[in-house]
Amino acid sequence: MGEETTGKVSEGALHRTPLFDLHNELGAKMVPFAGYEMPVQYPLGVMKEHLHCRARAGLFDVSHMGQVIVRGASDTGASDNGAGAFEALVPQAIVGLPEGRQRYAFFTDEQGGLLDDLMVANRGDHLFVVVNAACKAQDIALMKAGLPGCEVDEITDRALLALQGPEAEAVLATLVPDVAAMRFMDVGVFDSEFGALWISRSGYTGEDGYEISVEEGQAEALARALLAQDAVEPIGLGARDSLRLEGGLCLYGNDIDTSTSPVEAALNWAIQKVRRKDGAREGNFPGAARILDELENGAARKRVGLRPEGRAPMRAGTQLFAADAGGEPVGAVTSGAFGPTLGAPMAMGYVPAELSAPGTRLYGEVRGKRMAVQVAEMPFVPANFKR
Amino acid sequence: MKYTEEHEWLREEDGLIVVGITAHASEQLGDVVFIELPEEGQEITKDDEVCVIESVKAASDILAPLDGEIVEVNTALVEDPGKVNEDPEGEAWFFKMTPSEPGQMDDYMDEAAYKSFIG
Known part of the structure; x- marks a missing residue:
């Protein structure tokens, strides 16, 4: 079998997080990611890790952030x-x-x-x-x-863990009871047997959950205490990617970068009225002229969700066409994978504004063949936040 | 059973050669989510890309191990690609073929040689 999409691994001095030894003990497959040696999956495997996080609770090491x-x-x-x-x-x-x-x-x-x-x-x-x-x-x-x-x-002396999934609250509350009262996007500092924990009720999976900053010397003990609970499995970067994609969330470097504006990326919701045209603190941020104009008038292209009609995943880089033959590409996929909870392939990418309405049929070129794909609403799997 | 360096297995059965991927390969690929099979009746030449297999991680090709003709494909895999992870060397065969150059089988490893190949 010839690998097509696996990139070359660059060797070099990689950083390790405070949970490096624990990842190895748990049988993780470690890969280089953003200059760190990180777990891409554990013995459970990407698919089951993903489904476990949506069903119960998953623990992620995000200390590289x-x-x-x-x-x-x-x-x-x-x-x-x-x-x-x-x-x-x-x-x-x-x-x-x-x-x-x-x-x-x-x-x-x-x-x-x-x-x-x-x-x-x-x-x-x-x-x-x-x-x-x-x-x-x-x-x-x-x-x-x-x-x-x-x-x-x-802050270089603290690890960052994410605990995500419908049982995250019950699990973390056994160690820090007050977290049960937090709402989505609340933050607080909590005393615990693992020292002061900086906790937010947030994450990047589309599930309810927490991100927990912990002093590096206590990180492994905290991770072990969470993993000791029946509901919790360790989750690697592989499932983190399929979870965030089902949640319609952008991955910086894939879906957004300096070549994409916030309006092109459909992140308008994240720009509050007070910073927009005629707001009390209008503009005065880098790129305001373009961004304020696009908020008023729209951008020529837009990030959209995509659902291939067949079973073949459309990976990042797949060219999108308006017709099943001929013509120039109208856009491209920026993230694409199989959605374990969705039970089907899913993708996101950029298309011209006039082709961005949900239900619009486009064609992605996979291995030289044009395959039908529909513009779709995101998230692909409904979010489960505690608002 | 014979094994290729591309991690395919070949088994003789009723005068045909049955082809699949090894347990080692399925483990390396991770969860398989998509399979594209060749056409029945398709003439193939050794090293042609005859199947596509996509896992949660990546897309790979299965290369034709021998010259010959595809006589049957395992359509059940298209509906349930996960079978490749569950039973790669049994139920999850990919295709059956009639070889036109059966001598090509001799190029491949036996089980002991394959085991030492994958270390």
Whole structure:
């Protein structure tokens, strides 16, 4: 058999997370990912890990992601957590985000492209920011340069775990009872037998769940305590990818990057009114001219969900056509896989705005053949958040 | 049973050669989600890409191990690709063929040689 889609593995000094030994003990297959040696799957396998997370609870090591604390300029008073300054880098409302709440955001560039997507939490006297592993050095440099007077500190002595799935609340509440009262996108600091835990009720699977920042020396003990519960299985990056794709969530570097604007990426929902045209804090973020215009008038192309009509998955890079023969490609798939919960292949990609209505039939070229695919609503599997 | 370096197995059965992929290959591929089979009656030449097999991870080809003609394909795999993970060397055969150059079988490994090949 000849492998077609597996890329070359680059050798080099890879970072390890505080759970590296545990992953090996659990029988994980480790792969290089964003400069880290990470578990792509455990002995259960991608499909069963995915289904287990949707049925019960899954534990993910996301310690490769960047954790950053931002504090406001000291000369503007003790109450400044940097929210005002932060709005110069993102099109989101950070001022006015209540203490104990988190918001999805993205850094944009001067051309209106996406530099990274991230989570920002208001933790009172500071902001807690979580960014993608592959972008973190660049993001930290961006924040240091773009937040004059603010302190920007990367947290390098804490691991980050995600516990996701319908039983996540019951599982985590055995260790930290107060997490049961949190709502989707709440954040808090909780004392525990594993030291202070920085917990948000969020994740990237479309399931209810938590992300838990824990001091690195306690990370393995916490992970073992969670895995000791019957409901919990460790889940690798393979299932993390199919879970997020079923949830209609973008993967930075695949579905969004500097060549895509927030409106093209259908992330309009993440830009609050107050930063839009005629809002109280309109514009004043990188690329505002283009992004505000596209919010008003739309973009020429749009990220959409795609459901192949046959059983063949359409992987990233699959060219999309308007007809079953002839013509130039009208777009391309940016993520594509088989959806274990959906029970069918699914994809997302960019198509011209006039071909973006759900139900529109397009053709993806797979191994030289044009296969029918329909534009579809996302998420492919309904989200299960505790709002 | 004979084995190829492409992790296919070949079994003689009623004058035909039955072809599938090994347990080792199915484990390496991970959960199989899609299979495209050749046409019955199709003439094939050794090393032609005759099947497509997609797992949760990647797409791969199955190469024709011998010259000959496809006489039967296992259509049950198209409906239930997961059989390849459950019973790769039994129920989940891919196709049966009549070889035109049966001597090509001699190029392939026996079970002991394949076991040492996969280490």
